[in-house]
Amino acid sequence: MEKKMKLEVKDLMTIGIFATIYIVVKIIVGFVGVIPILCVILPMITAVVCAPIYMLFVTKAEKFGMITLLAAVVGAVMMIAGYGWLTLVVSFVCGLLADVMTNIGNKRSFGKILAGYCIFSQWGVAMLAPVWMQGDAYFKDLSETMGKEFSDSFRAMTPPWVIPVLIAGIAVAAVIGGFFGRKIMKKHFERSGII
Amino acid sequence: MKGDQKRRSRPNVRSELLFLLAINGVLIGNVKPAVIFALVLFSGLLLCLFCRISTAAKYVLTYCLMFSAEHLLMLLPGISLFHFIIVISSVLRKFIPCFMVGCLILETTTPGNFLASMQRLHMPKVFSLPFAVVLRFFPTVKEDWHSIRSAMKLRGIGLSFGNVIAHPLRTVEYIIVPLLSSSIKIGDELSAAAIARGLGMERDRTSVYDVRFCIWDHLLMLAAAVFFVLITFV
Incomplete structure (x- = not known):
């Protein structure tokens, strides 16, 4: 099948609709x-x-760029909803990498899509990152007023290795989710002919 | 929304976005509580003027509650769980002004106005169109979610804590599948409507919305500059 590269209005609409559902479910x-x-x-x-x-x-997204745009729109809405500009940057990069991963080679496979989803989901890290980045600034300010006891217990709660663990955890969750998603697609959408 | 067609009585979405970016970028650092409180009050004023007073009151109250709860917890003996809650709460508290301005943008911007404003900014359509769809589609999906919820309740599989814990994946399936299948249908109709409105054209569209800057925009940009300086240097 020959791939058309240019995004049309219908594709942009699809991106908007799926971004909305993604955001609503995320809020829930x-x-x-x-x-x-x-x-x-x-x-x-x-x-x-x-x-x-x-x-x-x-x-539905057969063209390159659609996954990137989905991530960018979700990131932009999250940024406007108050999560910090880091979310937009990270989600855009994650989306782009996921896009490349999914569309690499001639034919898509479930493995590639799954790998792409693992990368895509990593944008969630950006939403938590400020807690650690800010925590440090806050901690400097507080160690003067609250004493060393406070700083020690805060350090114990937020060790620096939390971020890599978080990334690995999201990847595992994304793989579980990927298989779950495929099951649902087969059970509901392929049978009813929506795809 | 009426004001958009007659005389402008509210700032344009572009200056609101600029204000949000200005405060959002610098809030990561160390900020004096007084400055944040001023920012909360100012955002509350914006919400009162251009959105709903009840929304403004809700956010300002939340801020005050979190602030006092933190200081009460600090008086208690140091248990590390308390420290963790204090830090999380103090970080979240800082972002409340962003939540407020974000709420203002998301609730009061119409898709048509947004598209016209973005066109003025020369934002590529691949970015602005999906975003406008989000603005247009968000209330619909929210409505769908409420009807799915009541339908589930009717069949005795409501979203109670026990149900979610006992069958997490099944609960997700019951929510996501109807949400997706109804949205896809609406999506096809939406794109037909968009093409009928000429959104597929290469050239710029004209618009009835007046998106020129008015006095509110200048005031808001001034406020953005003032808060940017206050947060960065005070």
Whole structure:
């Protein structure tokens, strides 16, 4: 099948619609994050729950650039909703890499899509990163007023290795989500002919 | 929205975005509580003027509650869980002004106005069009979500804590599948409507929206500059 490269209005609409569903579902999942400890594993829950949306989107998005744009739009909305500009930058880069990963070679395979989704989901790290970046600034300010005890316990709670662990955790969650998404696609959408 | 067609009584989305970016970028650093409180009050004023007073009150109250809760927790003996909560809360608290301005942008910008404004900025259509779709489509999906929820409740598989914990993946399936299948149908209609409105054209569209800068935009940009300087240097 010959691939058309130029994005048409219909493709842009598809991106907008899937971005909306992704964001709404992400907000619903976000209510779980009200409990302070759970907000750390929020990106992982999102990676599992949003996988069917992404899988359906990838089957509709046959052109290069659509996954990048999806990530950019989601990132932009998250930035406007108050999450910091880092979210937009990271989600754009993740989307671009996922796009390259998915479209590399002549034919897509489930493995490539799954790898792409693992990369795509990493943008969730950017939403938590400020807690660590700011935590440091805050900690400097507080160590004068609160004493060493506070700083030690804060350091113990946020070791620097949390970020790599988070990235690995999201990747695992994305793989689980990918298989879950494929199951749902087969069960509901392929059978009813929506794809 | 009426004001957009007659005399402009609110700032354009471009200056709102600029304001958001100006405060968003510098809030990462170390900021004096008084400055943040001023920012919260100013954003509250914006919400009162151009959105809803109840929304403004909600955010300002949340800020005050978090601030006092933190200081109460600090008085208690040092348990590390408390410290963790204090830090998380103090970081989230800083971003409340961003949430407020974001709420203002997302709730009061119409897709048509947004597209016209972005066209003036020479933003490529590949970015602005999907974003306009998000603005247009967000309330629809939210409505869908509420009807799915009540349909689930009717069948006794409501979103109770027990149900979510016992069958997490099944619950997700019950929500996502109807959401996706209804949205895809609406999506096809939307793109037909968009093409009928000439969004597929190569050349610029004309618009009834007045997107020129007015007095509100100048005031808002001045405020952005003032807060940028305050946050960075005070």
